[in-house]
Amino acid sequence: MNKNQNFWIQFRDWTAFGISHHVVMLIYALFLRNCVPYFIPELKWEYFFIRIFILHFVYVIFIHVTRMTTYPPGPPPMAIFGNSPFVNILKPEKTFLQYRAIYGPIFTLHLSQPTVILADYKSIHTALVGNGPQTSGRSSNESFVLFTGDRENGDGVILAMRQKWKDMRHEISRFMNKWYGAPMDELVLTHTNALENELVKVAKTQSFVDLRDPLAGAIANVIQQITIGRNYLYQDQEFQTQLRDINAVVKEIMTAEVFFVNCYPWLRFLPEGILRKWTNYKKSGFRLQQWFRTILEEHHINRHQGDFMSHMIDLQESKQEQFNDLSIILTCGDMWTGGMETTVTTLRWGLAYMLHNPDIQTKCRKEIEEVFGNGLPDMSKMNQTPFVRATLSEIQRLANVLPWAIPHKTLEECNIGGNHIPANTEIIPALGAILNDPDVFASPDKFNPERFLDEEGKYRVMEEFRPFGMGPRVCLGERIARTELYLIFCSLVQNFRFYLNIDDPLPTLERCIGGITAPPKPYATRVEYLGNRSVY
Numbered sequence: 001m002n003k004n005q006n007f008w009i010q011f012r013d014w015t016a017f018g019i020s021h022h023v024v025m026l027i028y029a030l031f032l033r034n035c036v037p038y039f040i041p042e043l044k045w046e047y048f049f050i051r052i053f054i055l056h057f058v059y060v061i062f063i064h065v066t067r068m069t070t071y072p073p074g075p076p077p078m079a080i081f082g083n084s085p086f087v088n089i090l091k092p093e094k095t096f097l098q099y100r101a102i103y104g105p106i107f108t109l110h111l112s113q114p115t116v117i118l119a120d121y122k123s124i125h126t127a128l129v130g131n132g133p134q135t136s137g138r139s140s141n142e143s144f145v146l147f148t149g150d151r152e153n154g155d156g157v158i159l160a161m162r163q164k165w166k167d168m169r170h171e172i173s174r175f176m177n178k179w180y181g182a183p184m185d186e187l188v189l190t191h192t193n194a195l196e197n198e199l200v201k202v203a204k205t206q207s208f209v210d211l212r213d214p215l216a217g218a219i220a221n222v223i224q225q226i227t228i229g230r231n232y233l234y235q236d237q238e239f240q241t242q243l244r245d246i247n248a249v250v251k252e253i254m255t256a257e258v259f260f261v262n263c264y265p266w267l268r269f270l271p272e273g274i275l276r277k278w279t280n281y282k283k284s285g286f287r288l289q290q291w292f293r294t295i296l297e298e299h300h301i302n303r304h305q306g307d308f309m310s311h312m313i314d315l316q317e318s319k320q321e322q323f324n325d326l327s328i329i330l331t332c333g334d335m336w337t338g339g340m341e342t343t344v345t346t347l348r349w350g351l352a353y354m355l356h357n358p359d360i361q362t363k364c365r366k367e368i369e370e371v372f373g374n375g376l377p378d379m380s381k382m383n384q385t386p387f388v389r390a391t392l393s394e395i396q397r398l399a400n401v402l403p404w405a406i407p408h409k410t411l412e413e414c415n416i417g418g419n420h421i422p423a424n425t426e427i428i429p430a431l432g433a434i435l436n437d438p439d440v441f442a443s444p445d446k447f448n449p450e451r452f453l454d455e456e457g458k459y460r461v462m463e464e465f466r467p468f469g470m471g472p473r474v475c476l477g478e479r480i481a482r483t484e485l486y487l488i489f490c491s492l493v494q495n496f497r498f499y500l501n502i503d504d505p506l507p508t509l510e511r512c513i514g515g516i517t518a519p520p521k522p523y524a525t526r527v528e529y530l531g532n533r534s535v536y
Ligand code: HEM
Pocket: 128, 157, 158, 159, 169, 223, 334, 335, 336, 338, 339, 340, 342, 343, 346, 401, 402, 405, 406, 407, 429, 431, 467, 468, 469, 470, 472, 473, 474, 475, 476, 477, 478, 480, 481
């Protein structure tokens, strides 16, 4: 980023700041000019305007000075919108890197409230690992409290805080331990086999298809088996409804309407239909909650199914208060949501990159065949496939599936890189800024798996490569995700060739509009079954 660009960004921000406050004044003036003569004919409207102008001016100065002395530096916020109009909603990491060049790696943006952005490895590590207990809170925004109903401690696991979160996280880890290793590999391979059966049908018809639904079906069935002991056929109507609802929730949460409700919570009392996206977000979220509630009721009747929900019902007997029905529903929902969109999105990006780079697809297949032959892929041999590992890391780096990460909140005041951060401040550990940091990954926009290999061709572990986050809130499904990504990717590339005909469009490699995850724009592929291993 050169000095010229930095100057123009600052110029733009200050201009927008000035103009927006003048517009607010103009609105006041118009309002007073029309209302004052109507209600108090003997008074001139200018009389009120001068006072409001002075009050507003003092307010702006006061807020600005308070902000500068309370939070790390950052661009001046516009009236009403804060800094949000200048954040690239599709690629926030680009905006974060731009501001990093001006204000340093720790800066403040006014989104729905003052939010501290951490935009390099050192500051994220200091915040999440060095100050883990202080920064392990979650947002109490209206869009979250709506579902948990507990502003102080949140609920479930993703949005839980303090002791409630510690207890829930502990129970999930305790339960997951019995799945790790062979049972998890077996579960993932079983569902990969079902996915491959679908792909064989596609290969037979030689059609040009979007694989989003079959991939979502396979990944969903893995996490559903673990959390609620269920499997669904991909075409099942109930399952399709859940997919639509989860898509709506992760998409609508980043819309302007939800943003404004978070800024101005009174907006949620507006009649239904005015804020249609907010209404859709709310309804889809509650429908999902209701789905988990129905499953919980069934579990109460038919206990001990060996899944996470049954495990939690067992605990309810001794700890009724802590693990109540709503906590169980929300936690299962969190594992389901957390485990679905992220992994499916990563695999979709993976296939898109394989279509763009057929030579890399071939190289991966060659390595997989050398190590596994026609047999099933096996996690214990992962180190023998460094190129496949490097390719998966490069896919994850560029996919950056949670470009906003999951925002944290400080539970106590703390110091991050010399900056004092007050309690109750929202923090975004911008993992995407690290994954796209040119100081860490040369030519970061380029797809280059080789960057994860050393001179001897072995997989190179890079400390800065942390797509699953770090510290006490690190992703709870990291092991599941790594197993799924490796086994599904290896199995698919071993058995199928993904290709395009000469007139077929290449995937754009652009992200879809909005959403908390960053999926690629819909694209289709052709599939050739290589017959290396029977998938029936
Ligand atoms: C490629 C796949 C995945 C990626 C890139 C990913 C990434 C992340 C990230 C960045 C966080 C936030 C960490 C933080 O707040 O600092 C997170 C949290 C979480 N993830 Fe994942 N994740 C993936 C798959 C999964 C899977 C398969 C599950 C299934 C259980 C899962 C469950 C969760 C949960 C429950 C949390 C919240 C943890 C907490 O708040 O204590 N994730 N994930």
